[in-house]
Amino acid sequence: MSSLASKGKIICTQEIVFGTYARLGSECQVIDTNFHEMMDTVTQQKFPLKAPIRIGNYNFISNRVTFLSKSNTPDYCTVASNSLCNKDYTSFGNAILIGGVPAQLVKENITRDWEGEKDNLNRYLKNSFI
Secondary structure (H helix, E strand, O other), rough: OOOOOOOOOOOOOOOOOOOOEEOOOOOOEEOOOOOOOOOOOOOOOOOEEEEOOEEOOOOOOOOOOOOOOOOOOOOOOOEEEEEEEEEEOOHHHHHHHHOOOEEEEEEOOOOOOHHHHHHHHHHHHHHHHH
16 A cells, blocks of 8 residues: 655665555655765775665655665654655654655654544545445
8 A cells, every 4th residue: 555646756776665555745756776886086985886775664755755775764754845865764763753855853753643544545445446
């Protein structure tokens, strides 16, 4: 029951995992590669070109959010509009709000009413096939 709203993009070169009921708003993009090799100009060390992305269960991602490689959200995570996710956020625990460029912890102990949404969806689906 995961979904990506209108004008969303998924560019996967390695691995992108969407958890149960991960909901992404309009114009979101999920990109697990930076497309071009980048390197440290002093050490000549090359940075990884790609890395997995994992979006947790029951995540609500608002509109115009970008997920880059190495992004990892916990369960029951909400991401504010126009945010840039580029790291592992699971150390903050579940039921959090993150946001900004780059995204950071905004609020703890917050989530959508997922049970209410499931009930509404089930009622809709039941009535649609009668």
